[in-house]
Amino acid sequence: MVLDETDHDRLRREGRCLFIVFKRPHRVLSTCRVNGGLCETLTHLANHQGCEGVAHQVHALDAGTHGRVAAHGRACAEAGLPPESTALMSTAANMQCAALARLSAEELHVRVAATAGVLGNATRAGDPAGWHEEAETSRPVTNRPRSELGSDLGSGPGSDPESSLTPDHRGCGTIVTLVSINQPCTPACLVRAATMVTEAKSTAVLDLRIPSRQGVGLATGTGTDQLAIAAPLPRPGEWERQWAGGHNSLGELLARATHAAVTRALLLQNGLCAELRRNLCAALGRFGCDESLLETCARRTLDDAGAELFVANLVALIHDPRGAAAAYALAEVLELVRVGVLHREIAGEAVLDQAALLAAAIATKPERYALLRDQLMPDLHRPAGEFAALAVVRGFACKWS
Template identity: 60%
Template sequence: MLLDDTDRHALRRQGRFLFAAFKQPHRVLSTCRINGGFREDLTHIANHQSCEAVAHIARHASVFRLGPDAYHDFACAEADLPPATTALMTTAANMQCAVVARAAHAELAVHVAATAGVLGNATRAGDPAGWHERPDGSERVRQVAAKPPPVEAGSGTIVTLVFINRPCTPACLVKAVAVITEGKSTALLDLRLPSLQSSGLATGTGTDQLAIAAPLARAGEWERHWASSHNTLGELLGRATHDAVTRCLLLQNGLCPELRRTICGALSRHGCDEATLRACAATELDAGLAQLFADNLPALLHDPQSAAAAYGLAESVDLARAGVLHLEVAREAILNQAALLAATVAVKPERFAEFREVLRGRRDAEPGVLAALAVVRGFARKWN
């Protein structure tokens, strides 16, 4: 299936493979272990699904036995790609969910072909790492207390193939990588996606990869030097990457702004998930009301005003942990947001002060516990 065709490259999807064949020499910068780094002799860059996202043990074992070099040759042979001149990236994402986004200004054009999934190993830059590379492989340095992914986690890798239609210097491509990474991260931040390694918001996954290509300058052509966000090239790269990754997350993981509009979407990374809410209701409410709460929890979680209040609470927690809200006011600010959440769930904003007084005795609790209590207490007051 031909997905993108220009006078410089042709991008095709073939089974589990997505690959671009260059029609003229390109300068390529990629993260590939084989044929990666800066290259000017590549004929193809490719992405492929190397395994299923969850519990594909037999496939993992076979890939591990082959080793990176032999597997590269094996995979290239499967797609009839020349192994010596192909930069090949791997993912568990479905190539049928690949998206091509385009952006242009005057004579300049950028095409981004992406696959993306974040539910398996989303991380935030600076999260604790679990592995340290050694000459003979990687060793575990700590047992990271990762939050469990959803049962049907989907893939956990963002792969971007980026094509610029005009020659660029090596330094320009390095800067382009930074802008592409920012575009990917803003797509995740716009959806407020949680890291699975910390309580922070995700900026990517632990296995993200990319390749960026620009044609080599011919006689009389000049090379672009700038790809910052102050420059049109940087704008196009950031915009196309953001659009491609956002669309991929919908296709691969079913993630979109509307479905992130929930109380748990805002607060699960701080410890307020459905299990916590049900447990809190069982403790704080009588049996009949607790059952009513549990039966109506899905509708409650998706209430737009309650979700808005929950995101306000989550932002206060984030600002406190970042030090923007200093310690002397952080607890009070979080308490105020929790009271607002309770009043919003109750659909009785005039009772804000009452809820603040109810929650004040628990203000030293962990934010997720305080948030769950606010939701449960708000629900109880909704009907009396």
């Protein structure tokens, strides 16, 4: 099926493959491990679903160079593409969930086709790596010192950085962006375009406040993201664009189109959107405050009747708009302490202030802020997730007292 066509290329989807057919020679910059890098001899550029996102074992695909070339050949054969002139990226994302964004400015046109999933291996740039590449394979990195796994806020309102290392088995994650520019670009311009596409992809993930699966920070992508950018080679008399930065129109179009395509692909693949991230656990889950902890805290803190009432209404509490707003404010203070913007000497007070605001929001009684702050103060030593959960439970109890 043809999804888009221009005078220089055609975008098609066939089965588990989304690919571009070039109508004229192109310069391509890609992360593809076969026919990748900077190339001017390609006829096709593809994004291929190589496996399902969960529990699908694919053997020998990455077993050294020979395995990669064989896997490339099999995927190209399946889609009817010439392996010698095709650069192909692989993902577990469903090609039916690919999202397309097109933008123009005068004679300049940009198209981004993206597939995206972040539930399984969302990462923040600089998170500890799980693998170390060797000549013919990669081996797991083991016995990392705890100090390398994340930041600890000490005995005060901190968090356990290892708690977020558990994989999410709802699906693995990769963000693949297939980018087309309708006018010739120099190699340097394509490199700059790649940085702009990467920034925009990270912005899309950050805007949804997706947590890293490797630490307590917000994710900037996944551990397996890939991209490819294509622009036609210049014909006699055509000029080449030199720049794709944030101050010129090409950079703007690339960023906006990438952000739009990745955001929509995350909705289609993972069901993630701004509206569904508007809840208490989305804000504080990376610090350990999830539904399970909230229920546990309620049963420890409230009497039996109060705990049962809390649990019965937990979904509504999690999605309470003011509670969600206060939860994100608390999460931001915790993050600013973690990265050092707020210094540790005031960390406890700042977190206590925000936790009391969260409790007052849940209680719908802002006038009880000072009372709730006093009630929460003795528990300030707890880990951040537990402390946040306690604020929610205290607020709920105050609502009916």
